[in-house]
Amino acid sequence: MDDLVEFTQRSEALRHHIARYSVTLVICSNGTPIEIGSGTCIERDGIFGIVTAAHVVKGVAYKDIAVIYSHIPSRLNSYITATFINGGDEDDPLDVAFLHVSNAGLTELRLHKSFLPAERFRHDISILANDMFIVYGTPRELLDDQALENNEVKAHPMAYLTVSLEKLPVNFLVANDIAIEYPKDGNIFTADGKLALLPAAEGLSGGGVWIASANKDGLWSPEDARLVGVEISWHPRERWVRGNQIQHVLPLIMN
Numbered sequence: 026m027d028d029l030v031e032f033t034q035r036s037e038a039l040r041h042h043i044a045r046y047s048v049t050l051v052i053c054s055n056g057t058p059i060e061i062g063s064g065t066c067i068e069r070d071g072i073f074g075i076v077t078a079a080h081v082v083k084g085v086a087y088k089d090i091a092v093i094y095s096h097i098p099s100r101l102n103s104y105i106t107a108t109f110i111n112g113g114d115e116d117d118p119l120d121v122a123f124l125h126v127s128n129a130g131l132t133e134l135r136l137h138k139s140f141l142p143a144e145r146f147r148h149d150i151s152i153l154a155n156d157m158f159i160v161y162g163t164p165r166e167l168l169d170d171q172a173l174e175n176n177e178v179k180a181h182p183m184a185y186l187t188v189s190l191e192k193l194p195v196n197f198l199v200a201n202d203i204a205i206e207y208p209k210d211g212n213i214f215t216a217d218g219k220l221a222l223l224p225a226a227e228g229l230s231g232g233g234v235w236i237a238s239a240n241k242d243g244l245w246s247p248e249d250a251r252l253v254g255v256e257i258s259w260h261p262r263e264r265w266v267r268g269n270q271i272q273h274v275l276p277l278i279m280n
Contacts, residue, residue, distance in 0.1 A: 035245075036184075036186050039186070040184040043159060043161045044161070044184070045139045046065050046066050046140070046252075047063065047232065048064050048065075048066060048094050048138065049062075049064075049162075049178065049228075050062040050063065050075070050090060050231060051092075051178050052081070052082070053101060056101065058091075058178060061163060061180075062078060062081030062082070062230045063163050063182070063229055063230065063233075064081075064092075064232070065252060066134065066138050067146075067252070068141065068142050069142070069275070069278045072125075073140050074123050074125045075092065075105075076122070076124075076271075077123075077124060078113070078121065078230045078256065079112050079113030079117075079119070079121055079122040080257070081122070082108050082122050083113040087105040087107055087124070088103050088105070090103075091103070091104075091178070092134065094137045102130070103127075104126050105126065105130070108122060108124050109124075109125070109277040109278075110277070119201060120255075121255050121273050121274045121277065122231075123274055123278050143275075145252060146253070147271070148270065148272040149200075151193065151270070152189045152191070152203075152204065153189050154188075155240055156236045156237060156238065156239055156240060157236065157239055158187050158205045158237075159186050159236070159250065160184070160187070161184045161232050162229035162231070162232025163181065163182045163229070164224040164226060164228045167180075167181035167182075167228075188206055189203070190204040194265065200270075201269055201270060202270070203270060204265055204267060204268075205234070206265055207226060207265055208223070226261075226266060230256060231255060233252050233255065233256070234252070235251060235252055235253060236251050236253050237250055253271055255269050256268050
């Protein structure tokens with residue numbers, strides 16, 4: 026099979042698979058959307074919730090966090106009952122959060138989404154030279170502004186495949202951080218095979234950082250993808266995004 030065709034097919038399979046676990050978060054003020062972030066639905070030891078970046082929800086009342094799980098315009102909801110965070114300020118080494126979902130929210134989300142079991146986490150991934158990374162989230166510029174005016178959210182999430190940097194940037198910690206490329210082009214293909222530009226990464230914060238596990242022995246499947254982190258920031262000039270490793274979320278899930 027042609028390498029480009031195989032890459033495109035694998036990219037699409039990963040995008041559809043990871044979308045099953047991914048949501049958009051909307052931060053509201055007096056019922057009006059003011060900011061967005063991204064998240065991943067996970068489950069550990071019978072506890073269900075959403076992993077995101079701490080700065081997305083820090084200082085926000087849980088009732089002001091709405092979960093968007095559909096591509097059609099969605100009304101705002103109040104499915105979050107508690108937030109547990111670690112860090113989130115600019116100088117903090119970590120920026121991770123876990124959002125607890127109500128029983129009603131869990132029932133509704135399960136109609137549209139799946140919750141990733143902790144067995145599919147992979148810990149301590151910082152730089153990985155022999156695999157592809159995937160970041161999934163909802164860039165702010167891809168929202169439908171007309172829907173927002175009606176207090177509805179029409180999210181257009183995206184997934185992109187990329188690689189890790191060869192070395193960590195200054196102030197990154199190998200025990201905490203993931204450093205991956207965010208190129209302007211080269212890893213996103215349209216249906217006709219042309220390269221597409223990536224949008225600005227605002228709104229991706231909190232989205233899942235995954236590895237494809239493409240070099241495993243035997244037949245590969247999208248189920249082999251592993252959640253390794255949470256996207257927390259990006260550098261528009263140097264074209265990288267930063268993630269915190271997924272193991273730092275685990276103590277929050279136990280609360």
